Amino acid sequence: MNFWAVFKVAARALARNKMRSLLTTLGIIIGVSAVIALVSIGQGAQFMVQNQINSFGSNLLFVMPNNQVQGGANVATGGGNSLTVEDVQAMANELPGIAGASPMVNATTQGVYGNQNWLLRIQGTNEKFTRIRSWPTKQGSFFTDADVLSAARVIVLGKTVADKLFPGEDPVGKTMRVGKLQFKVIGVLAGKGSTFGNDQDDIAVVPYSTVQKKLQQRTILAIGQAMVSATSERGAALAETQIAELLRQRHRIPEGETDDFRIQNMSDVAAASGQILRIMTLLLASIAGISLMVGGIGIMNIMLVSVTERTREIGIRMAVGARPSYIRLQFLTESVVLSLTGGIAGMLIGGSAAAVFAWYFEWPSLVSTLAVAIAFSFSTAIGVFFGYYPAHKAARLDPIEALRYE
Amino acid sequence: MGAESNGAVIRIERVSKVYRTGDITVHALRALSLSVRHGEFVAIMGPSGSGKSTLMNIIGCLDRPTKGQYFLEGVDVSTMGRAALADTRNKRVGFVFQSFNLVPRTSAVENVELPLLYAGVGAAERLRRAKAALAEVGLSDREKNMPSQLSGGQQQRVALARSLVNNPSIILADEPTGALDTRTSVEVMDIFQRLNRDRKLTVIVVTHEPDVARYAERIIHVRDGRISSDEPVLERSIASEVLRTLPVISPERDEEE
Numbered sequence: 198m199n200f201w202a203v204f205k206v207a208a209r210a211l212a213r214n215k216m217r218s219l220l221t222t223l224g225i226i227i228g229v230s231a232v233i234a235l236v237s238i239g240q241g242a243q244f245m246v247q248n249q250i251n252s253f254g255s256n257l258l259f260v261m262p263n264n265q266v267q268g269g270a271n272v273a274t275g276g277g278n279s280l281t282v283e284d285v286q287a288m289a290n291e292l293p294g295i296a297g298a299s300p301m302v303n304a305t306t307q308g309v310y311g312n313q314n315w316l317l318r319i320q321g322t323n324e325k326f327t328r329i330r331s332w333p334t335k336q337g338s339f340f341t342d343a344d345v346l347s348a349a350r351v352i353v354l355g356k357t358v359a360d361k362l363f364p365g366e367d368p369v370g371k372t373m374r375v376g377k378l379q380f381k382v383i384g385v386l387a388g389k390g391s392t393f394g395n396d397q398d399d400i401a402v403v404p405y406s407t408v409q410k411k412l413q414q415r416t417i418l419a420i421g422q423a424m425v426s427a428t429s430e431r432g433a434a435l436a437e438t439q440i441a442e443l444l445r446q447r448h449r450i451p452e453g454e455t456d457d458f459r460i461q462n463m464s465d466v467a468a469a470s471g472q473i474l475r476i477m478t479l480l481l482a483s484i485a486g487i488s489l490m491v492g493g494i495g496i497m498n499i500m501l502v503s504v505t506e507r508t509r510e511i512g513i514r515m516a517v518g519a520r521p522s523y524i525r526l527q528f529l530t531e532s533v534v535l536s537l538t539g540g541i542a543g544m545l546i547g548g549s550a551a552a553v554f555a556w557y558f559e560w561p562s563l564v565s566t567l568a569v570a571i572a573f574s575f576s577t578a579i580g581v582f583f584g585y586y587p588a589h590k591a592a593r594l595d596p597i598e599a600l601r602y603e
Numbered sequence: 604m605g606a607e608s609n610g611a612v613i614r615i616e617r618v619s620k621v622y623r624t625g626d627i628t629v630h631a632l633r634a635l636s637l638s639v640r641h642g643e644f645v646a647i648m649g650p651s652g653s654g655k656s657t658l659m660n661i662i663g664c665l666d667r668p669t670k671g672q673y674f675l676e677g678v679d680v681s682t683m684g685r686a687a688l689a690d691t692r693n694k695r696v697g698f699v700f701q702s703f704n705l706v707p708r709t710s711a712v713e714n715v716e717l718p719l720l721y722a723g724v725g726a727a728e729r730l731r732r733a734k735a736a737l738a739e740v741g742l743s744d745r746e747k748n749m750p751s752q753l754s755g756g757q758q759q760r761v762a763l764a765r766s767l768v769n770n771p772s773i774i775l776a777d778e779p780t781g782a783l784d785t786r787t788s789v790e791v792m793d794i795f796q797r798l799n800r801d802r803k804l805t806v807i808v809v810t811h812e813p814d815v816a817r818y819a820e821r822i823i824h825v826r827d828g829r830i831s832s833d834e835p836v837l838e839r840s841i842a843s844e845v846l847r848t849l850p851v852i853s854p855e856r857d858e859e860e
Binding site: 213513514516517523 | 663666685694
């Protein structure tokens, strides 16, 4: 018995009930396309997040004071005020592996120009910002170390902020209101684009000293965070240990005591966000997998109906010499043809959906070969698994009974 | 085997068949013995419940005896498993049923090809032999027709073509004229007689109609699971002669059926 003959008999039997076959296949189509689309979209999102993080530069390190709140005992020595501007300056001056270091002091306040206003997300930093973040200005210029020293009321706008507050105008040289104070716009940053509704260009940069003294009017000049760039990507790990040593020394932390700061590199951030997205993708894929399961039950149901309906035909085939194993193979082939057709159609639909998504969100289309392979083998396995019982039932029929069946 | 040297195609020796359903035990066949020579045309008759259906199922290798032995062309088939029985049916038995039993929505030629498909014959060879078998029953012009597009007589001729396409040892017909009108019945019996005479095919017809039985050369009566009589037909009907006495009906009528 050659397989092609079996396949042809199965295909003809399915073609006799086109509508039914189509509806049965639909369950698998939906399941497989959902798996493919969701996994591909998930991987696309993962890729984009990775990309975005990489655009920060993987040689970027963040240093934060360690908020040791265990029982409140350590607050006196550590707390939120352990990292100072001097620490940052020491890093920049003393450590050879560091290309630049800047304090980061954030604030949020209203910005007004003419009759336009916008909630500013202010990042206080120093003149090294453009270098650390590899983020140049496209108009005007960035502030200088003199501006930082004098806590000058100068501001560099992100592209989005410039567009919102100065529609159709060149903002450079204009004076705008930030909170209650007048600031001079000296530059506009190059556009970085947005991902996941998180607009990187919705930013305004001012000297950190200005944020502390003019906007926050703080007396303690501690900083919440520092941004450090290593000279190279490979030097990031070395820079991390150097910073740790320097800070322990400066903060006089004895051997054996825990750090009063934390250093985070971008690959840690990337790993963490990648993990979250992987879990999300897995979750969505397993939901889609359940629908694939339901599709399989649909196949089993329709195959059982088919076996009952064609009892007499099975009897005829057995009478003229079909072995039980052949009858089993034929019905099994029918269910596999159903599920595999659904699998291929689902793959095309899911792949297209992923491609449309990728096009819309402007990320590279990543229909993973793994997802395709899984969907393919899964749909075949479902055909075999859910088709076996009906096929076995058909093969077990007694030809005499089957021929008598009305 | 001695059976073969005697020219016996079928040798049944003290075959019993017992059905048990719950507390009820039915003895369908009671130590029945029977022998059919090669090229014989035999009719099996008997009232319902006589065991003739059981006998037919055993002869056709659809069922196995509870006790006793059945040799088909010298091969003991009474202890075969399901797969081996299927192979035996495929190679040695051609079935013709009262209700034709063609696979629906499958063309005449494909229905005839079925036994060859299960015999593992290649596609081209299958088609050639199926066409030849259809020609033998006079249906060359109906190869592509579906069973629903054929009259009862034509459907039974397709079934006949299917039964003989794999050159079986015996053709087993169960009430082959039961669903046909008089003239068509005679036409079908004519084909049986022709195949029996020209190709020396062994034909066994199970029927309850004495008229039909008389086309055979030997009639076996079964009653209560035993053979009650086994006699040659003295005045055998010849279908081709009977046909001449019947009024000729226009071929259109055949189509409408």
